[in-house]
Amino acid sequence: MKSHVWRPLYVVIAFVVALLVFRFFYVPNDFGSGKRGFMYSFHRKSNEMEWKNQPAKYGTSGRERMHEYCSACHGEIVKLRSEKLHGIIPCEDCHGPAMNHPENPEKLNIDRSRDLCLRCHTDLPYTTSERKRIPGIDPKTHNTGLECVKCHNPHNPSLEGMK
Amino acid sequence: MERREFLKKCIMVVAGASVPLSALRLIDPEKVLAANPDIQWAFLVDTNKCVGCGFCVKACKTENDIPFDAHVSRTWVERYVYTKDDKRYVDSPDAALYGFTESRIDLGRGEFKEIDPDNVGKAFFVPKLCNHCSSPACTQVCPVGATYKTDDGVVLVDRKWCIGCGYCIMACPYAARFFHPVYHVADKCTFCYHRLSKGLDSACVNACPFGARKMGNIHDKNDPITKIIMNERVGVLKDEFGTKPQAFYIGLAQEVR
Numbered sequence: 001m002k003s004h005v006w007r008p009l010y011v012v013i014a015f016v017v018a019l020l021v022f023r024f025f026y027v028p029n030d031f032g033s034g035k036r037g038f039m040y041s042f043h044r045k046s047n048e049m050e051w052k053n054q055p056a057k058y059g060t061s062g063r064e065r066m067h068e069y070c071s072a073c074h075g076e077i078v079k080l081r082s083e084k085l086h087g088i089i090p091c092e093d094c095h096g097p098a099m100n101h102p103e104n105p106e107k108l109n110i111d112r113s114r115d116l117c118l119r120c121h122t123d124l125p126y127t128t129s130e131r132k133r134i135p136g137i138d139p140k141t142h143n144t145g146l147e148c149v150k151c152h153n154p155h156n157p158s159l160e161g162m163k
Numbered sequence: 164m165e166r167r168e169f170l171k172k173c174i175m176v177v178a179g180a181s182v183p184l185s186a187l188r189l190i191d192p193e194k195v196l197a198a199n200p201d202i203q204w205a206f207l208v209d210t211n212k213c214v215g216c217g218f219c220v221k222a223c224k225t226e227n228d229i230p231f232d233a234h235v236s237r238t239w240v241e242r243y244v245y246t247k248d249d250k251r252y253v254d255s256p257d258a259a260l261y262g263f264t265e266s267r268i269d270l271g272r273g274e275f276k277e278i279d280p281d282n283v284g285k286a287f288f289v290p291k292l293c294n295h296c297s298s299p300a301c302t303q304v305c306p307v308g309a310t311y312k313t314d315d316g317v318v319l320v321d322r323k324w325c326i327g328c329g330y331c332i333m334a335c336p337y338a339a340r341f342f343h344p345v346y347h348v349a350d351k352c353t354f355c356y357h358r359l360s361k362g363l364d365s366a367c368v369n370a371c372p373f374g375a376r377k378m379g380n381i382h383d384k385n386d387p388i389t390k391i392i393m394n395e396r397v398g399v400l401k402d403e404f405g406t407k408p409q410a411f412y413i414g415l416a417q418e419v420r
Contacts, residue, residue, distance in 0.1 A: 031308065034311065034312070034313065034314055035314045036311075036312045036314065039302075039303055040298065040299060040302050040303065040311065040312045041302070041311040041312045041313070041314075042305075042308040042311060043308050043309070043310075043311030043319075043321060043324075044308070044321050044323075044324055047319065047321040047322075047323070047324070048313055048319070048356075050321075050322075050323075051319055051353060051356045051357060052356060052357055052360040053357065054356075054357035055357070056226070056355075056357055056358050056361055056363060057225060057226050057366075058222060058225075058226055058358075058363075058366050058369055058370070059363075060369070088372045088373065089218075089372040090369060090370060090372065092222075092369070092370070093218045093221075093222070093370055093372065096225075097225055097226070115261060115264065118262070118264040119215075119216040119217055119218065119261065119262030119263075119264065120214055120216045120262070122262075122263070122264045122265070122266075124263065124266050124286070125266060125280030125283050125286075126244075126283060126285075126286035126287070127283070128284075128285040128286060128287065129214065129215075129285075129286050129287050129288065130211060130212055130213070130214050130373070131214040131215060131288070134214060139264065
């Protein structure tokens with residue numbers, strides 16, 4: 001064959017070789033398809049461990065385990081919670097994530113704001129929704145400017161025991 | 164060659180050619196078993212139980228370091244309101260991070276619509292998150308292999324490998340993906356993979372006071388979630404897209420997509 005055929009071909013071959021060499025060094029060794037095949041799971045295997053090793057912040061899992069964990073120190077408060085009312089709310093929803101509490105953070109950042117209570121207790125006119133079973137108020141008229149916890153006990157909110 | 168002989172051979176050639184190549188491939192038992200591993204995570208949402216408190220969104224954003232003030236979220240809660248004169252409204256202000264504390268509907272662009280309480284026909288809340296589809300469209304389109312489905316059924320994004328092109332964000336039919344404002348890569352619900360591997364529930368499941376969100380191993384027949392999915396009437400979102408979602412919903416409506 002004439003050189004005018006070979007010369008561009010050399011360029012192409014050199015390009016392909018350069019690409020393969022670059023790929024060999026650049027792509028991590030653990031790159032490959034998982035069991036779900038090339039289409040759905042072509043990935044870097046070690047990334048799975050990276051996700052698994054992320055630190056968790058919310059500690060407890062499940063209401064029973066949460067009660068067990070928190071009552072080790074705060075037994076009185078956990079006992080106070082009425083199972084029917086606020087007993088269904090996990091402690092960490094208001095008290096904040098407590099994975100390594102009491103070491104770190106030593107003190108939890110409690111959300112006592114009105115807005116937190118209003119998440120469930122704003123009156124919405126939805127008769128078909130479960131929301132309607134929760135007692136609701138109109139935040140614009142109900143003791144505006146006052147924190148709910150000033151009058152209501154958040155752990156046992158029954159109106160009889162009101163402060 | 165005789166005519167009879169010729170016809171016989173013709174039939175043989177046609178029959179042979181019509182056998183697909185895949186039929187001749189031997190089945191590797193290891194591969195069959197691998198396609199059916201012990202754990203396949205699935206999500207179950209009971210929309211009847213949701214009251215729209217948004218504790219799930221708050222917990223998710225806290226657990227996974229998604230900035231509160233960024234208008235992106237791995238999970239969100241939608242409110243559906245049907246009026247008696249047959250109008251339908253859907254909104255999710257701030258992804259319901261602070262719950263639904265107002266009766267007016269957020270129409271977007273700073274516009275709001277107050278609905279007469281007497282005119283409200285039915286209303287309900289629907290929590291949404293990544294469906295962790297069996298055939299996810301998002302992982303197919305990734306040009307660099309940065310997003311993938313793990314063997315236990317979770318769709319993840321490799322933050323080191325993602326180039327932030329946004330193909331997957333466009334490909335997801337459920338708008339479950341977004342661009343992470345801090346890491347500048349595609350981000351999405353991971354089913355709290357780090358919590359699952361530590362034996363904990365995901366943050367949103369953990370935070371829900373009403374049990375509207377649950378998670379289980381769909382390959383374990385004794386798992387309470389699997390039992391509900393097998394025995395009760397559950398639906399998935401946008402079934403017609405063929406993505407085979409692994410988030411199942413109790414109490415879906417036609418408008419919920």
